[in-house]
Amino acid sequence: MTERLVVIGGDAAGMTAASQARRRRPAEDLEIVAFERGRHTSFSACGIPYWIGGTVSGPEALIARTADEHRARGIDLRLGTEVTEIDPDRGRVRSRGADGREEWTSYDHLVIGTGAVPIRPPIPGIDAPGVYGVQTLDDGEAALAALDRGDVRRAVVVGGGYIGVEMAEAMLLHGLEVTLVDRNDQPMNTLDPDMGRLVRKEMEQLGVRIASGAAVREVLTGPDGRARAVVTDEAEHPADIVVLGLGVRPNTELARAAGLPLGAYGGLLTDRAMRVRGTDRVWAGGDCVEVLNLVSRTEQHVPLGTHANKQGRIIGTNIGGGYATFPGIVGTAVSKVCAVEIARTGLKESQARAAGLRFVTATVESTSRAGYYPDAGLMTVKAIAERNSGRLLGLQIVGREGAAKRVDIGAVALTAGMTVEQMVDLDLGYAPPFSPVWDPVLVAARKVADAVAADRRAG
The missing domain is CATH 3.50.50.60 (FAD/NAD(P)-binding domain)
Incomplete structure (x- = not known):
């Protein structure tokens, strides 16, 4: 009897799981249906800042495997289709296509690879034109279109983490005046403050103005409705373009509504085989899960493509009849x-x-x-x-x-x-x-x- 694997999310974890399962089980044994609400699949979000900065070409160069390539391998990949509900008791998901039509799809195995969503604080003007996130290829295209307008001279990057410093570089490469606004005392809060100070010194020598210890209160807009400045408690920073680099959180609202277990960071909790705890046929991997830190022995949310691809391969191996586990991370x-x-x-x-x-x-x-x-x-x-x-x-x-x-x-x-x-x-x-x-x-x-x-x- 043919089983069905349903995958939610068409990027690293989900499509790696689907591809690995397909390698191990033929179509007559395992039907695979994958839902992706966006227009692209299997792309490198990590490469977007370098595409925007002009170091690498894109977006095609950032796509590891196209939708047609997945389909040619026997995966029923449905782009522009959003899963709106998971029903673990009946083993089915409800999806809505681009035409608005909804339908239920049953599963024998479910892989949740919904990734993460950018943090956007609820402040006035945060959704105004001229404010850009850096999560999808569509985000990259929108930011590049803004930079190509020709009247952009000043950029404000909000957030001093990995995406923030990488986007500061991208703006410098476009010849802009760059201000990085960060609520922490030093950029790169993943480092100790003494090491963060070294990063700050180097960035300032590159010409980046750093406003540290400054929480953003508002994004001001001009008569055309576009962002014109970022306001903190201490100052107003003029901007022709605003880039958000405030990090991400696990995209687990579907899982939460379905009653699946979440950890302290809001990520799904799994066993070492990447099966969602307390379930028999639901798996999860990538930026929507929490992982064990092998040094502190605590669960953490570490959104990286390296982990997502490894976890997807482990899931696909297990669904495909093999056995594999994910031991944890050390936070590299x-x-x-x-x-x-x-x-x-x-x-x-x-x-x-x-x-x-x-x-x-x-x-x-x-x-x-x-x-x-x-x-x-x-x-x-x-x-x-x-x-x-x-x-x-x-x-x-x-x-x-x-x-x-x-x-x-x-x-x-x-x-x-x-x-x-x-x-x-x-x-x-x-x-x-x-x-x-x-x-x-x-x-x-x-x-x-x-x-x-x-x-x-x-x-």
Whole structure:
């Protein structure tokens, strides 16, 4: 008897799950129906800031697999069709097409891949023309159309996280005067404040004006109804274009209405096989779920395409008759603004405290290559280790070319549960064009290992 898999959401998690399930089970054994309310499928949202900035082409270049390619593989993909209700008791979903017609579709397996939605605070003017989010390809097209008007000179970016700093770069590349408004004291709140200050210094040197500790109260509009300024408690910042980079939240209203379990961040809770807890045939992955942080052992919402694709593959494998699990994450992320690279993995200090961990830290300055080799770039590396045990808890890096991807050393060490003493002895690749004799990450590990040893002697 043929089973039916229904997928809600046509991006990374949902379509990876559908594609993997199809590889393992033929159409006569498993019918696959996928609903996507937008016009595009399987696209890289992470690439949108670089498309807007002109570094990469798009939108076609950002689409990993088109709707027609999915259909050619035996997936009934329905674009412009929104799922409006999940009925887990009867095993069915209700959808509404572009023509307004509604219908119920039954399922034997359901994959929820509804992603996340941008945070838009309820302030006056936030929805005015000239205010842009950066979540979909349609968002990117709208922002580019505004920039191509020719009368845009000043940009205000609201939010200093990953999207905020990336969009600040995109606006700089368009030759605009850029102001970044952030309610936090430093940009990149995913870093500790001392490392965030380094990012701020670098961005200011690039010409970005940063208004920190400033919550947005209103977006003012002109006689034409378009945004003309962003107002905070302290100042009014003129703008010809406003870009929102305030982060995202899990898109789980459908799941909430269906009574499915949500976590503290509003994301769906799953087991390690990515099956929604308390259900037998409902699965979820991507930006709409919460995941286990292997360092703090707490659930977190970490919206990244890397996790979404892995989780989709795991779901498809399990529906396809195999067995796979998602062990969790360590919180690795990298970004850049022009030539400045930013990276972190594991916990920052406030997260370690919240987890009840006692720790020591060390911060070092080094270079990406041997000091005598041309174009060696400076970088700052901060390591956090647990007191007594010496277990690595986190690593943060701010620097120039060759800095960001070094954080992967820390990601592997965190996943393996290594101590900083063990890290010091890692056999990393060395040649003057690539690294000093002591790689900057190992220098930081050695220094924090000394702090651990001193703490043990004192205790």
